[in-house]
Amino acid sequence: MATTMLRGRRARLTTGLITLAVGTSLALAGCAGGAPATSASVPTDTAAVTGELNVLVSSASGSDAGFKAVNDAFAAKYPDVKVNFTAVPNENYNQARSSRLSAGTIDVGLANPKELPSYVPESNKGDDARLADAGGFVDLTDQAFMKKFNPSVLDKIKYAGRNFTVPTGLSYYSGLTYNKKIFADNNIQIPKTWDEFLAVCQQLKDKGITPISIGGKDTGGIVMLSVVQGLYPTAQNKQDLAKGLYEYTVALNTDKQVEVLQKVQQIYTFGQSNFAGSNYNEMTSQFLNGKAAMISDGTWNVGSLRKAEKQVDFGYFPLPASNNAADNANLGGKVELTLAVPTNAKNKDAAMAWLAFFADNYKLFNDKAGFAPSQEGVEGDPFYAEIAPYTKNFEPAWDTIWIANTKAGQAAALPFNWNAVKPMGSMDAQGAADAAQKDWEAGR
Amino acid sequence: MTKSYIVFGRRITAQLTFAIGMALVFIFSLIPAVGILIISFTDIRSLPFLPVRWVGLENYETFFSSAQIGYNVIALRNTFVFAFAVTIFQNVLALLIAVLLNQRLRGRNFARAAVFLPTILGVTVIGLIFTLLFNPSAGPAQQLWGAFGSSSAFFGDPSLAMTLVIVVQVWSGIGVAVVIYLAGLQAIAPELYEVADIDGATSGQKLRHVTIPLLAPAVTANTLLCIIGALQSYQLIYVLTGPINPATQVLSLAIFTQGFGGAQGGTVQSQGYAAAISMVQFVIVAIVSLLSLAYLRRRETVL
Numbered sequence: 233m234a235t236t237m238l239r240g241r242r243a244r245l246t247t248g249l250i251t252l253a254v255g256t257s258l259a260l261a262g263c264a265g266g267a268p269a270t271s272a273s274v275p276t277d278t279a280a281v282t283g284e285l286n287v288l289v290s291s292a293s294g295s296d297a298g299f300k301a302v303n304d305a306f307a308a309k310y311p312d313v314k315v316n317f318t319a320v321p322n323e324n325y326n327q328a329r330s331s332r333l334s335a336g337t338i339d340v341g342l343a344n345p346k347e348l349p350s351y352v353p354e355s356n357k358g359d360d361a362r363l364a365d366a367g368g369f370v371d372l373t374d375q376a377f378m379k380k381f382n383p384s385v386l387d388k389i390k391y392a393g394r395n396f397t398v399p400t401g402l403s404y405y406s407g408l409t410y411n412k413k414i415f416a417d418n419n420i421q422i423p424k425t426w427d428e429f430l431a432v433c434q435q436l437k438d439k440g441i442t443p444i445s446i447g448g449k450d451t452g453g454i455v456m457l458s459v460v461q462g463l464y465p466t467a468q469n470k471q472d473l474a475k476g477l478y479e480y481t482v483a484l485n486t487d488k489q490v491e492v493l494q495k496v497q498q499i500y501t502f503g504q505s506n507f508a509g510s511n512y513n514e515m516t517s518q519f520l521n522g523k524a525a526m527i528s529d530g531t532w533n534v535g536s537l538r539k540a541e542k543q544v545d546f547g548y549f550p551l552p553a554s555n556n557a558a559d560n561a562n563l564g565g566k567v568e569l570t571l572a573v574p575t576n577a578k579n580k581d582a583a584m585a586w587l588a589f590f591a592d593n594y595k596l597f598n599d600k601a602g603f604a605p606s607q608e609g610v611e612g613d614p615f616y617a618e619i620a621p622y623t624k625n626f627e628p629a630w631d632t633i634w635i636a637n638t639k640a641g642q643a644a645a646l647p648f649n650w651n652a653v654k655p656m657g658s659m660d661a662q663g664a665a666d667a668a669q670k671d672w673e674a675g676r
Numbered sequence: 677m678t679k680s681y682i683v684f685g686r687r688i689t690a691q692l693t694f695a696i697g698m699a700l701v702f703i704f705s706l707i708p709a710v711g712i713l714i715i716s717f718t719d720i721r722s723l724p725f726l727p728v729r730w731v732g733l734e735n736y737e738t739f740f741s742s743a744q745i746g747y748n749v750i751a752l753r754n755t756f757v758f759a760f761a762v763t764i765f766q767n768v769l770a771l772l773i774a775v776l777l778n779q780r781l782r783g784r785n786f787a788r789a790a791v792f793l794p795t796i797l798g799v800t801v802i803g804l805i806f807t808l809l810f811n812p813s814a815g816p817a818q819q820l821w822g823a824f825g826s827s828s829a830f831f832g833d834p835s836l837a838m839t840l841v842i843v844v845q846v847w848s849g850i851g852v853a854v855v856i857y858l859a860g861l862q863a864i865a866p867e868l869y870e871v872a873d874i875d876g877a878t879s880g881q882k883l884r885h886v887t888i889p890l891l892a893p894a895v896t897a898n899t900l901l902c903i904i905g906a907l908q909s910y911q912l913i914y915v916l917t918g919p920i921n922p923a924t925q926v927l928s929l930a931i932f933t934q935g936f937g938g939a940q941g942g943t944v945q946s947q948g949y950a951a952a953i954s955m956v957q958f959v960i961v962a963i964v965s966l967l968s969l970a971y972l973r974r975r976e977t978v979l
Contacts, residue, residue, distance in 0.1 A: 323919065330722045359721055366725035448832050449918055506812035509832025514813050576724055638945055641743040642920070657922065658834045674743035 270371045272573065272580045274588040282312040285582040287340045288332060291319035294535030295400065295569060298601035305596060306589050313582050326359075333368075336576045339583040343369055343572035345391035349471070351478045352635050361391065363574075369396040370573040370580070377591035385606045388628070389567050397570035398587055401603025401612075404548070404619070405454055405530030406461035406564035406629055409537070412545045414441060414525040422549045424557040426462070426495070433502040436525050444499065445524035447515035448508035448656055453631075454528050455551075456650035459495045460630040461564035462553025463488050470633045477647065477672065478637070484647055484672055485665035493661035495553055497653050499528075508655045520544055532568070534615050535602030548619050563622040564629035568603050641671025709958075716951035735952035738945070747922075748930070748953075752960075754838065755926040758913075759906035759964075761842045762849070766902050767895065770850050774857030775887065788858070795851035803915030806844050807831070831916050834923035841913050841924055848912065849905065853898045860894030861887065896972040903968055907961045927957045 275281050289299060296319045303315045320328045325342070332338045345364040348357050363369060372378055373395045378386065385399050410422075418439060423429040433443040446452060464470045476482030483489065504510065504518055519527040520542050528551075537546060552560035571590070573583040590597065594607050604623065605612045616623070636645050643649045649668035652659045659667065716735055720728045738744060777788050794802065810817045810830035821827050831837050864887065872882045888895075910928035917924045919933045935950030
């Protein structure tokens with residue numbers, strides 16, 4: 233009897249424990265059901281906008297300064313709103329957003345819902361697309377302030393035909409920032425083809441100047457993305473490649489695909505010594521100190537380069553990965569930080585007012601952020617006028633088109649296995665490409 | 677009739693204290709642990725609005741799938757290399773330092789504080805210190821390498837990164853191990869050394885036949901703490917070599933990157949998958965810890 237009672241008690245305890253655990257874990261995960269309302273509007277009465285406004289973005293010195301400038305001006309217009317602005321490092325953003333979204337403490341945050349092409353299995357749909365499907369973001373398509381933004385940019389960030397996000401600008405990153413003085417002193421012209429580019433690198437190396445500064449620890453992947461842009465220059469080329477890979481008609485270790493890694497390997501030979509251990513700051517300082525003639529980086533660094541104590545006269549050109557100059561004519565890029573209002577935002581009125589204010593005062597933001605402007609008629613840094621010939625046809629970079637296959641192995645994540653190539657990894661280009669193909673096939 | 681011992685004067689006080697302790701263990705350890713086991717069978721993403729589906733063993737099948745197994749085996753191998761090396765080096769060095777700091781030396785207290793200092797530094801601070809020290813362009817370590825006509829990418833060098841991370845981990849964790857050994861050393865009666873002196877024992881013999889046998893419980897405690905800590909550690913690796921460096925990928929780092937999307941450019945699965953890796957790691961840590969405990973307890977008895 234006593235044993236039965238004890239067993240009964242234990243069983244109840246176990247059941248209770250499991251129920252409590254399930255309840256706790258699900259509650260912590262914030263899996264509230266039901267379709268939320270995705271509409272909101274900008275309040276017309278300034279005095280009606282009050283309370284706290286929580287803005288969460290990923291951090292970069294330029295954009296942080298831009299957001300702060302907007303926040304200060306917003307606080308002057310809306311004195312009854314307290315703006316809590318948080319900028320967290322890029323690599324921790326998802327973690328911070330996840331917990332704060334669950335708690336409903338984001339009024340304005342970042343989102344980037346991406347359409348899933350028909351050839352990509354549904355299981356690869358990203359978190360933001362899933363959130364948009366579930367009504368997690370306010371639909372901003374019909375808001376008056378959206379008309380201030382360039383329609384072609386808005387088109388690029390549409391999801392399911394709707395705009396859930398506000399574009400803060402554009403960045404290009406398939407090129408190289410170059411030191412104009414070093415180029416002039418050595419009588420070097422901007423290379424237009426791969427062979428010319430190799431000759432320029434060799435000439436600089438022979439003179440004891442590091443041709444390219446690379447941040448192996450942080451931004452080593454930019455080299456690969458730049459090569460892909462030259463070898464697959466149009467959006468259609470890249471989409472065909474992605475489709476071919478998902479349909480297993482194209483392999484990662486043959487043809488142009490292996491050429492990507494071979495060219496990456498060649499470029500690595502022109503990096504600063506031991507670049508695999510260099511972080512972003514070390515990479516930038518090599519360039520600012522005049523030790524390196526070029527830097528493999530995106531245009532998002534323009535603001536920081538301008539603010540640097542030691543000024544360098546710099547320009548930017550596409551890394552010419554192809555021997556056909558026409559393929560190297562355009563820079564690949566992306567729409568920068570895209571702002572969204574979660575539907576569980578506690579202060580939606582203030583969030584909508586802030587977005588409208590941001591759109592009206594975009595120049596205030598972009599003068600500090602240094603992006604290529606996402607609004608027509610807004611002047612960006614003069615640097616962007618210089619690179620206009622490379623940006624008149626906006627070409628999306630490879631990582632904005634590629635959707636990773638969660639079933640495939642890590643070597644095929646991007647899917648070019650750039651960080652396995654020496655000295656970043658321990659393989660040659662063919663070995664890294666074979667490893668990527670093996671991991672890609674395994675996800676079939 | 678068994679005599680009951682009342683530790684705190686009243687039985688109710690003891691029961692209450694025990695109950696509070698157990699409640700804390702229950703709420704903060706047991707319930708989350710069971711919760712992790714349960715969510716490892718789901719596709720939970722820890723985001724509002726998104727439904728949670730029961731996926732059965734799918735996450736475990738993914739972990740052991742042909743696509744992931746190669747990467748996970750490397751992570752597992754790195755985890756064991758890291759844990760084994762940290763445990764051995766940290767314990768041997770800590771024991772030697774503790775024996776040294778137990779002597780009557782000038783500046784002994786300062787030396788003890790200096791050895792303990794890294795323990796109170798945060799992981800990020802330690803990461804920053806060693807990133808600067810091993811800066812590949814102009815750091816002091818590079819200059820030292822240069823003096824021998826060599827150079828290295830240090831944390832960026834796939835063949836050196838793991839060794840360096842182990843060195844940093846040993847440096848940062850040695851303080852606690854030294855304190856535990858010092859406490860053990862101070863509990864050894866000085867008479868035993870006097871007897872050994874009378875018997876004409878050398879310093880080495882005293883260490884082998886007096887110090888080490890009597891320190892066995894401290895060795896057990898330190899070894900277990902070290903093994904469990906090292907098998908679960910990822911913070912230093914993350915700060916020093918980044919989240920997706922294959923050369924230093926360990927299981928706990930895989931859990932973090934999969935669970936929280938720290939791996940930029942990497943494939944990000946659901947947090948259910950991260951929970952499944954956690955369960956695999958839990959089983960490994962439990963087996964290794966229990967085997968080590970059984971072995972160390974047997975050694976204590978033999979000694």
